[in-house]
Amino acid sequence: MDLADLTRELETLRADALAAIAGAPDSATLEALELDVLGKKGRLTTVLRGIGALPPDDRPKVGAVANAVRGAIESALAERGAEVRSTELAARLAAEAVDVTTPGRPVRRGTLHPSIEAMREIAEIFEQFGFVTYESPEIEDDRTNFQMLNIPPDHPARDLWDTLYVDVEGKLLRTHTSPGQIRVMQAERPPIRALLPGRCFRYEAVDASHASEFFQVEGLMIDEGTTMADLKGLLDQFAKAMFGADKRTRFRPGYYPFTEPSVAFDVECLVCGGSGCPACGRSGWMTILGAGMVHPVVLQYGGLDPERYQGFAFGMGPERIKMLKHGITDLRLFLENDLRFLEQFR
Numbered sequence: 001m002d003l004a005d006l007t008r009e010l011e012t013l014r015a016d017a018l019a020a021i022a023g024a025p026d027s028a029t030l031e032a033l034e035l036d037v038l039g040k041k042g043r044l045t046t047v048l049r050g051i052g053a054l055p056p057d058d059r060p061k062v063g064a065v066a067n068a069v070r071g072a073i074e075s076a077l078a079e080r081g082a083e084v085r086s087t088e089l090a091a092r093l094a095a096e097a098v099d100v101t102t103p104g105r106p107v108r109r110g111t112l113h114p115s116i117e118a119m120r121e122i123a124e125i126f127e128q129f130g131f132v133t134y135e136s137p138e139i140e141d142d143r144t145n146f147q148m149l150n151i152p153p154d155h156p157a158r159d160l161w162d163t164l165y166v167d168v169e170g171k172l173l174r175t176h177t178s179p180g181q182i183r184v185m186q187a188e189r190p191p192i193r194a195l196l197p198g199r200c201f202r203y204e205a206v207d208a209s210h211a212s213e214f215f216q217v218e219g220l221m222i223d224e225g226t227t228m229a230d231l232k233g234l235l236d237q238f239a240k241a242m243f244g245a246d247k248r249t250r251f252r253p254g255y256y257p258f259t260e261p262s263v264a265f266d267v268e269c270l271v272c273g274g275s276g277c278p279a280c281g282r283s284g285w286m287t288i289l290g291a292g293m294v295h296p297v298v299l300q301y302g303g304l305d306p307e308r309y310q311g312f313a314f315g316m317g318p319e320r321i322k323m324l325k326h327g328i329t330d331l332r333l334f335l336e337n338d339l340r341f342l343e344q345f346r
């Protein structure tokens, strides 16, 4: 092969390559072409192998042609490459296009269980009076659930709480949140303003107003010089915030072993406004909670000196509050998990 042959071959290579590049439909073809023509084992390298056989004077001439051919192919590759890439991008954008005007698929939102919602509403009100929420165990010991609340073993007052026992000596499922009073007193120094929401358990025959599982919210306030008037004022504010600012309230005498005196706290009937109707048993009042001044014996069990500290406690059923507020007549709805009922809450 002489100079003319080599030059011709280079020109043929250029013409072939430029034609192939111009006709390449996509970037994959272009990449294959680049490798085939300019790659280490490509056609250009193969042609240039012939240079060694030429007289030294001719070599630079072939070199110059080869460089021009390489330059032409490279710029053709770059130019066609830009074209196909922009076509490919446009095709991809069209294929992956999102119609932003399509209406969204609705996401099903859960709602709070009405018992939980009621406890939050209660806590939101008492938080404004400086009450802090505490947790207390669901599996209690007999001592804290009863004895330290002034209910000795075999005392007839135990009949007020039909108890579910656990298979561990001295342990039971708490029948009320009141043992939380003892735990808070043991953990904190007065002034104490504690709220104790939680699940309680009783051995009950289930009907429209009794469940073996339900919630309570316990309240406890202890300080020097706390009086029954503080209790009445606080509960009155609570009832107005929960049921309406125009609602009248009253105390009635009650009995609990751990409070002395003990009261039942009533709000005027939410259905008839006090004139008497079937919903309030024609009394005009609805009982919303039990309360009283913490018994001195209980303060002592809590490690507090009853000569120095006084306090009050109250306990209410959030389900009962919800039932009164919304005219729900069957407590079992709270445990049946019927979505038609549950979805009506926030």
Ligand code: PHE
Residues within 6 Å of the ligand: 175, 176, 177, 178, 218, 256, 259, 290, 291, 292, 313, 314, 315, 316
């Ligand atoms: N623990 C009582 C009950 O279960 C309610 C209560 C709490 C009463 C605090 C007085 C004071 O019925």
